[in-house]
Amino acid sequence: MTITDWSGAAPGAVAELYARESQQWRDAFDWDTAAQWLEVETARTAWGLPGLLATDDAGQPVGWLFYLPGPSGAQLGGVSATTHTMTRALVAAFANREQGRTFAAFIPALSPGLEEALHLVGCETIPHLHLVASLDRLTQPPMTRPVDAGITLRPWRTGDDLVAAQVLLSSYARDDAALFAPTGAPDEWLTYVTNLVEQIGCGRFVPESSVVVERDGRPAGIALVTLVSGAMAHLAQIAVMRDAQGRGLGGALLDAALGAARAGGARAMSLLVSSKNKGAIALYRRYGFEPRGHFLEARGLASSSGPSDQVTPVG
Numbered sequence: 001m002t003i004t005d006w007s008g009a010a011p012g013a014v015a016e017l018y019a020r021e022s023q024q025w026r027d028a029f030d031w032d033t034a035a036q037w038l039e040v041e042t043a044r045t046a047w048g049l050p051g052l053l054a055t056d057d058a059g060q061p062v063g064w065l066f067y068l069p070g071p072s073g074a075q076l077g078g079v080s081a082t083t084h085t086m087t088r089a090l091v092a093a094f095a096n097r098e099q100g101r102t103f104a105a106f107i108p109a110l111s112p113g114l115e116e117a118l119h120l121v122g123c124e125t126i127p128h129l130h131l132v133a134s135l136d137r138l139t140q141p142p143m144t145r146p147v148d149a150g151i152t153l154r155p156w157r158t159g160d161d162l163v164a165a166q167v168l169l170s171s172y173a174r175d176d177a178a179l180f181a182p183t184g185a186p187d188e189w190l191t192y193v194t195n196l197v198e199q200i201g202c203g204r205f206v207p208e209s210s211v212v213v214e215r216d217g218r219p220a221g222i223a224l225v226t227l228v229s230g231a232m233a234h235l236a237q238i239a240v241m242r243d244a245q246g247r248g249l250g251g252a253l254l255d256a257a258l259g260a261a262r263a264g265g266a267r268a269m270s271l272l273v274s275s276k277n278k279g280a281i282a283l284y285r286r287y288g289f290e291p292r293g294h295f296l297e298a299r300g301l302a303s304s305s306g307p308s309d310q311v312t313p314v315g
């Protein structure tokens, strides 16, 4: 197997690999990612999004890895491989390139041996559970605890980005925020929300299924819902201001988001939750969310995993 820079790859050859990856996302997560791969390919050919290509001994492209360089290190955007050896070779070649620099990733565990390959190059990983709840079985709001007087729910309104950013800033502990807002600064949260609302990386935002909960007339929590395929809604974010947590607002938001998604035609709702977030997992399990697969949050200092006779490292 040979690993080379993917900039020289013919569009036709890579297209087949995107189609394979697309199918895997559909099978594993019911997530339609065709538009995402189109964006990746445009970035590869138009401005040189960095990436690597694995080619077999017959010269056929068989896998890829791409990443986005940034001021706080590279963000690994995806790894598409079909064998442990290919995964290891791609990740090792990436680490050779980024040697000594920090990098991060939030990617599905679809390529064989991905977690081990990331550990080998000096990365720590945290699994995130992919949970799914059927909306067909949802008969009545499963809320178990009445919410206080003064609590009202309202649909998402244009311009609520700032409200959501403020709620997120207040709700997440600093360590848990890093995935969304690297240093936890308010402007990073606003950028995160704006990207979620305007871009398709986490599905297409659905304002009609997204909810704000207010306490005494002030925003206290948000649930942001996207659509990742025709029938699969996705709870992209749910958060309650720290001083309002533990009073049933999270449950009320979940009730409202599930009901609105079902009214909008979705048949199921998915979400991703850190395996460390025991409180949120308990809440989701109560609402019928079941584990289907997992993603990996990864962070580390890229280090060479040593020479491999099966890899041609690239500079």
Ligand SMILES: CC(C)(COP(=O)(O)OP(=O)(O)OC[C@H]1O[C@@H](n2cnc3c(N)ncnc32)[C@H](O)[C@@H]1OP(=O)(O)O)[C@@H](O)C(=O)NCCC(=O)NCCS
Pocket: 145, 171, 172, 173, 237, 238, 239, 240, 241, 244, 245, 246, 247, 248, 249, 250, 251, 252, 272, 273, 274, 277, 278, 279, 280, 282, 283
């Ligand atoms: C997760 C979150 C939205 C829950 O909102 P909330 O208003 O506190 O939740 P509720 O009061 O409706 O709690 C409902 C249930 O959730 C579970 N729960 C919520 N937070 C919990 C915690 N910190 N520890 C244990 N269980 C917790 C409990 O099962 C609780 O059941 P109970 O009524 O028997 O206590 C809120 O804690 C939050 O904003 N956390 C930070 C952001 C975050 O982690 N979001 C989820 C990302 S996937």
